[in-house]
Amino acid sequence: MTMTVQTLAPLLTEKLLSSFGKTVDEATNKEVFQSICLLMKESIHPNWQTTQQKYVEAESKQVYYFSMEFLLGRLVETNLLNAGELDLYKDTLSSMGFNPEEVFHEELDAGLGNGGLGRLAACFLDSLSSLQLPGHGMGIRYKYGLFQQKVVDGHQVELPDNWLRDEYMWETKREEKAIEVRFGGTVETTYEDDKLVFHHHDYERVLAIPYDVPIVGFENKTVNTLRLWSAESTTNHFHFNSSRGHDYYHYLDYKRSVEKISEFLYPDDSYYEGKILRLKQQYFLVSAGLQSILRRFKKQYKCFDLLPEKIVLQINDTHPSLIVPELMRILLDDEGLSWEQAWKITEKTVAYTNHTTLSEALEKWPEAMIEDLFPRLYMIIHEINERFCKMLWFDFPELREQIPAMAIISYGNIHMAHLAMVGSFSINGVARLHTDILKNRVMKPFNIVYPDRFNNKTNGITHRRWLLNVNPDLADEITKTIGDQWIKKPEFLKNLQSFATNPELQENIAKVKHENKKKLATFIKDQYGITINDQSIVDVHIKRLHGYKRQLLNLFHIIYLYNQCIENPSLDLYPRTFIFGAKAAPGYTFAKHVIKLINAVAEKVNNHPHVRDKVKVVFMENYQVSLAERIIPAADVSEQISTASKEASGTGNMKLMMNGALTIGTEDGANVEIRERVGAENIFTFGLSSEEVFSHQHRGDYRARDYYNNDSRIKQIMDLLVNEHFSNDDVEFKDIFYSLLFNNDEYFVLKDFDSYISAQQAVELTYRNQSSWLQKSIINIAHSGYFSSDRTIQQYAKDIWNIKPQR
Template sequence: MFTDKQSFVDAFKERFIALNGKSIEDGTEQEVYQTLATMVREQAMPKWIHTRDRQEEKHSKQVIYFSLEFLLGRFLYNNLLSLDVLELVRDGLQDLGYDFTDITELEPEPGLGNGGLGRLAACFLDSLAALSLPGHGNGIRYRYGLFKQKIVDGYQVELPDNWLRDGNMWETRRQDKAVEINFGGWIEMKQIGDRLRVVHHPDEVVLAVPYDMPIIGYQNDVVNTLRLWNAESPLDDEAYLEKTKGTYKDLLKHKQSIATISEFLYPDDTTYEGKVLRLKQQYFFVSAGIQSMLASYLKRNKSLKQLGDHYAIHINDTHPVVAIPELMRILMDEHGYGWDEAWRITKSVMSFTNHTLLAEALEKWPVEMYQRLLPRVYQIIEEINRRFCRDVLVNYPHLESHMGEIAIVSNEQINMANLAVVGSHSTNGVAQIHTDILKQREMRYLYEMFPLRFNNKTNGITHRRWLLKSNPRLSDAITEAIGPSWVEHPNDLEKLMDVSKDRSFQERVMDVKQQNKLDLAAYIQEETGEKVDPHSIFDVQVKRLHAYKRQLLNALHIHALYLKIQADPTFTMVPRTFIFGAKAAPGYYYAKEIIRYINALATLINKDKRASQFIKVIFLENYRVSMAERIFPGSDLSEQISTASYEASGTGNMKFMMNGALTIGTLDGANIEIRDAVGDDHIFIFGLSPQEVMNYKKFGGYHAAEMYHAHQEIKDVVDGLVNGTFDKVGEYQFQSIFDSLLVYNDDFLVLKDFVSYMRAQRRVDEVFSDQARWAESSIVNTAKSGIFSSDRTITEYANAVWNIKPTSVK
């Protein structure tokens, strides 16, 4: 254990020689990173073991968070911070002739997530450990993750993200904990003793091998676990050839088939084979996680009847809902429990978070696919559905006409969201408006039946990564103003309200922002070659590219500004730098066209001598956690402009707010709670209300063509999509976007909100021109962001859903 700079330097030199067989003077930066990561991991290892032992000694109830995504970001900096050795390591490396930042930049980012769903899971793991709560993650160890995004001639191109090329310094392979996962085959009822037992004869057996990663709590000695599963063959090569009498070519095909299960996050599901692979992924990590949990439990307990008193499984969105019938299968087929007892145990263990209101994201699976791939699991789902439908008819006969909506199996499809509600003891939304809409619309009949199961848990973010780590200048300014208590108690950020009008503190905060903007401007130039004005408004929209998130509305506004500049030589405005970062799903053509449109605008505007004096457009390729950590501290304006009632919560809005950016947004998701916290004077709200949007969707009455003909500004910018505006920078036409707005009637009400959005953007100019007023709003946003810490969210889950308690390990 190194306790000061000199002991670290001495230990580092010794460890470097042992690992690399040469002196540090002859070493590379990559070898320095690997040596440092090895030492940090070794520092954490005794705490990891001790945490596990103490949780078992105290019989602590544990939660396992089942998620298809964990968007973790880099570990090294956070682990040093959590172990309370960051500064001595930074200074020690400097004495050794190495720049700490350069070394941390060498760490590959785990390709284990896509957007908000995965980042939320990562924040939750951080908060569980920081609060000394026994909580762990369960997911897949993707070899390539989602994809690495490149922009080529304006188009998104997907490349493999080979993040494991040089290994993962933070993982430990647990071969002894491997379990088998069965796919396909047939089911046999066998008389064993005095009872019938179910025997599954699978077509394919896959070995799930766990790789454990330590999740280190903030300076409290707690180390929880993220367990990620890798798909491998259960037989070595010779055994496989011996058993199957196959050829070497058959062996390679077999190994590749298994490897694909843990190869990519969200494989293309536009084909039948792609859908099958997604289902295999979901069952793979869910079955492995449950088997692992039960093995751990049965070491200390004989009966599974009290499983719910010792473990909670949390289902993060609909991807892991197969956990419900899988636990039923194991309880009945492998441990001999009857249906009623197995169902009681299962419901006591399971809880579910819904993350979306989009119908396409509320997963439904073809019955035929489940029958073929998971025959026993499907039998159990069918029986759950039969019993549930019977109970509906007996206890809620007035709902018979709505059975198609509330049944688990209907129209040859399995409705996973319905299964999640019926098979768990808790269902929550992730912002108050989202939870209310679930109760009133998507799940209204299930809510009528199970009102006590529904609750709200507004999302949160870990302030340790998104403020303390990513914005050290602002963190220092806050600590000087109100003291350090906010680091452990983020609600103490509220104390900043006392200095929000203080001129000297305002100047300090604006100076911090300017320094951060200079850093971001330098990063933009390094990444894109574009010089941007650090005194302009940094107007930022970074998030997954989806039509409902309305990057298109932002782009149309930029296009309209360009047309004004071209048409009026006297036009002036506060200079703006519009910054985008977003990945579109590989098969999502429309989203890719919006990326192409944004890049066409960038090419057109940034090359225009007059327009570029007022506006610059930047698209940063391959948006990821480490990039986000650079962007949020330097942002002035946060674009949260989804169609009202479509965004479940959002967490990017919270990260911007915490870093002192002001929000321009609709009354959607957590924007509403942000508005309630900061007040109308410190946020820019525009557009239709959620109820107005829902009314249009339910009753009709919106005609995009009317907006097009009624507003010349709208007509000009929409025409600009197809009238040759972009000819000077290439043959850019955007017919599909034009058609989406006028031919297909603008599904996400972009044109309906356009005029209101433009007015809100003019208000932004007015407020930004009054720097004292902007500074006050920035401070108020940071002051009120403490309630959006994931520590608060996790405390609510721990107390109200999981019933877990902190376990001190010191």
């Protein structure tokens, strides 16, 4: 029976009464939200169970996506949208006297991720379910997210992100499926029946409790699983001694040490204890997830030779690389396989996605730390390394001099990326340029050894959330123009290109953008007391704050405009609103100084009588998925200005182009592929190329001070950093000043400044011709379908995972 407002309203009313003892008139928005979740779960759970049963009956090959992050955002609207009931619930809530947006915003963003890595994982799970592919996520149920960011006197202040203070409505605790994870201890080696046997003694026991979250496919009844592991302690896992009266306090210490494992996302690893905790987190995820997968596998299949035919373990970045030795441990010690058998299975089961070219992000851990925490795994890693290095010596004599640089264990460190590459059957980058850099530069020797393993899978985003859900009015205009096939087949968005010059479509899309700007302006006024011009160009830079992402370059352009307006109050400058959203890692001092500078510049710009009507700057605190959903539909300009060769892909660039923003960016990451698809005339490209960056780094011929001395604009901007113009003293921003001049501007901010200013001038000139701007905007929307995560996942499924849809 088709649900209507008339049939849904009584169900919601009954759920409020049975769950909270409240009538509609008495209920709070939170109680209404929770009642919606309870109703949704009643329809989701049968499909969830049926989906899993189908996979078992069909003996489907399944992929398990291991990631330290899953940045889900709010799920209530996504689940309602995918169930085909979002409009129904909105209409029902309105008829009952509730504001749907206020009700939906009662759900807190799940604190399970930080940035693009985690949001990509969430988009991938959505696409797996929507394409009816058997794929699931494995993550950690962090009690606290990265942190809640507050801005106090312009400074970032970190507060606990206690997103679990209320019940997380979508999870189901599976205590009966708990797994024991072991840390530390000693390994005893014995011979039994002429076979080497390893016994693990005196280890610390940690109980891993799974909490399952359903991932609902779009209008297809498929429901896959995100399994989140929580580290918990029980008295059963602590050995009390009645003769020791202080055992109770030992137990409390043990309980606290266990629970810390899943307490915080990314503990500070700038000190020894933080490193230990982060490494324990990684093994906790790997061991719990892998044991649960193999437990289920053994129930269905008796022979482990079938494992590569039925299971794929996808490593999302280097964090879960311990999957390789942990799988070997289980196959060797628990299942009694020979080394050759176990290695053959492991190599064919594990796949690795690399997300970075930055050497500091390619994890390495002290050898002694691994040996202490995981004594058996250390033995296995050592053996993998010995065999790998021996293979290089005999089979690749041309690489003998590079063995120390390629070894998994070298100079007292264990290199996790090397471990992942040696133990995987697939190694993929996340944009074509990124993959080329991996193959030809960063991991060139490994590409020589394993040429068949390297491949590219350009990232994508789920268009259902990032267009259909967050920008419904734009989605309606698209559907009116080309039909609704694009919703299930995003490649059909390309049909929009033939309407790019259509005056009616341009006018309608301009109206949608203006309405989105008005909504954002209202939100900014309410939250920050800043009035922005809803007719201005909305220029957004929303991503993790890091030197290579170059928020500083954007800020230098703003200061340049500020200086121009002061020098020439009658300057004809099209009004522009610059919006920043970014968190700096707690220990990343430089990034925190940039946040302070953004807010200091905003204070000057927004209050100067000659500037404030032409330029506004807003730093929106606590950037997360739900905030991105407000900003992106209103954006005109998408800042993708990373130093070329540093950004693996980027996905913010895809979300913004899908909503009609034009990109200003370097030839980096997926920007290159966006440019190829939309055409050079529909994107604003500037700056050094990757090859030019590599060339400067190789020759060592870049001199930042020359740009400071020879470009009066740069000198004027930088001098303002240290002459108390933006601060009460001349030292607050000296670290930024010195990083550019005395540390020689690692990310080429000054080198690209002139090119960036020219590109920004082209942005303004183009925007003044609204017909031309809207034509370019529509072309960007039309080509954004390629960057749907559906396309990415279909490529993974075909080229790497070899999994098929289960209808």
